[in-house]
Amino acid sequence: MSSEPDAKKAKQPVRVWCDGCFDMMHFGHANALRQAKAMGDYLIVGVHSDEEIRKNKGPPVMNEEERYEMVRACKWVDEVVEDAPYVTQLDVLDKYNCDFCVHGDDITTAGDGQDAYHLVKAANRYKEYARTQGVSTTDLVGRMLLMTKTHFTSDEEDKPMSIPHVSEMQGKPKDIVSPYTGASQFLPTTKRIVQFSDKKEPKPGDVVGYIQGTFDLFHVGHIAALKKARSMCDFLIVGVHSDKNANALHGQNYPIMNLHERLLSVLACRYVDEVVIGPPLAVSAELLDHFKVNKVFRGSRDAADNAGGDIFAEAKKRNIFVQFDSGSRMTTADIVRRIIKHRLEFEERNRRKSKREVDRMTENDDDAGDDGDSGKK
Template identity: 60%
Template sequence: MVHYGHSNQLRQARAMGDHLIVGVHTDEEIAKHKGPPVFTQEERYKMVQAIKWVDEVVPAAPYVTTLETLDKYSCDFCVHGNDITLTVDGRDTYEEVKQAGRYRECKRTQGVSTTDLVGRMLLVTKAHHSSQEMSSEYREYADSFGKCPGGRNPWTGVSQFLQTSQKIIQFASGKEPQPGETVIYVAGAFDLFHIGHVDFLEKVHGLAERPYVIAGLHFDQEVNHYKGKNYPIMNLHERTLSVLACRYVSEVVIGAPYSVTAELLDHFKVDLVCHGKTEIVPDKDGSDPYEEPKRRGIFCQIDSGNDLTTDLIVQRIIKNRKLLQTLDVPHCPARGGGLPARPASVGASFREQ
């Protein structure tokens, strides 16, 4: 999976140089060393490219980073999080570049991991919706996804994510709409930010020559009202960072009203309101949440050409979990009921100019 923890790693990495090149592994390489990935390699290539700090993506990057790879792409050094990544036979994948002094580390993002998110999907709980303490059952279940037979994996330790204004500032563009820009408003849960969201936002972004896209994110309780079960999987703060990291989004409304009101449209001087092809669920009073933009003639439905939804991702997770329980995958807790620590492993390399 690609989540805001990966985005934050890439943000830090980009700040170390002038040009960020991100190598993304193939499905075959990930399956060999970690287990089956949640997203296909083509989906991951595009998702990583959509992160606004990424300048270039290298598809099918080798799992072991070598000096030859760095030289091939004119990179001065490579960057990885402060966790250990091992090959199927237990070797450090960055051993060669470390010995050559061409390796740097960035801090991992506390409180988020692929395994934690998977734990939320598979254990029906709403503990992640707010700042309340995790139940002992949830913590024990989520922890089980992050522990290998050899001990505790530093990448997958589970702790609750605590949002700060500084983190939002780091992710936000800080730019206001400029004269001549078209202000486009979209709204939704944007849960488990995925390639379906990327394709939709890319289409929306392409509607204007100079777009300024504002994404309204609904409160957790609102999302749970129209999605049910234990949705959203990611809480509002986590979803905010995921969307802010997307290069097609200029601004985020945190806790946007479910119905797009006249006040919201006037405040942000919205020129166009867009929605995808997913069902529009009526508001609690039975009204159309897009009634006002439709009345103004500024509503537009967009077909992204991608039918992937958060529900389908959860189905993929469950399918992968069942598969892993039948396999003997090194360095992951598969047979104990968990998914691999980083099934969509992302490596980053840099070229200083």
């Protein structure tokens, strides 16, 4: 018998829809998109406008153009749809030929308290993935609202910073207490790092580039620098500073996010091929030789001048140092200033969001599963 009908009916790619605010995009968002992409072949991500977010949730920290750019830079995203409706619509899924919508297993409500996914759920075009524990946009805003000028300082300049004794952490089994990022609840695992890694190696003849930084509260400024660096090499290696070195460079309360949180955000970027975890502050001959680096990059907005010496001396000696302007003026400090400037608005936003979720959990107490804020909506 002929197999011609089967040949004509080739398997169509599964198109997946995923939407959200993606405000202050972090590794929790990236992991959500990784899981969404794994459910199909082509991932379309709808990003809500500033107006939609204000109407349903409160003021966003990042504006819509910044959020669109951040989502486009995630390596699991195939297409971005701007100004997506907050309540997911069936006609939008149809317009982009999406088979179904996916979202985390947490509760997401619109401004009127209604489930933002009730339409796609009713049509049986909804699937869930496990939320990422230990991080959310609400959590990051909270960390910045709790910032104090003396958090990282001591009375004596050479006095070592005190770390809380284990007895002070009783009753907080999920907390990871760090002298730099004491608010973090992220539990790092090798499995998560492997999931985010491409496991790529440079090919023979590739120009290998290296750039390093703190990459705290991963933002469009970081994206612009990494994109520019990647355009000047074939394989880009990124060094992510340890918490200690990050604090030495930036001072005060930095970093907001710990090393492993920052590492995952960098790994999720489509312009990054490999990451070095906590490299030496000064770019050493050993590092350059080990990775066979051909170019060492420095963006115009990094804090290397605060290191107390020329950390790029070896690269300059080898004539492989490249300094560039990414074109972006965004810094982590700018984000913190936004939060502090609008402190009361964000505190109220967090309070309202928590209340809506608690109210909905109470209403659905019998069938509500494990809840939480995946950071998406």
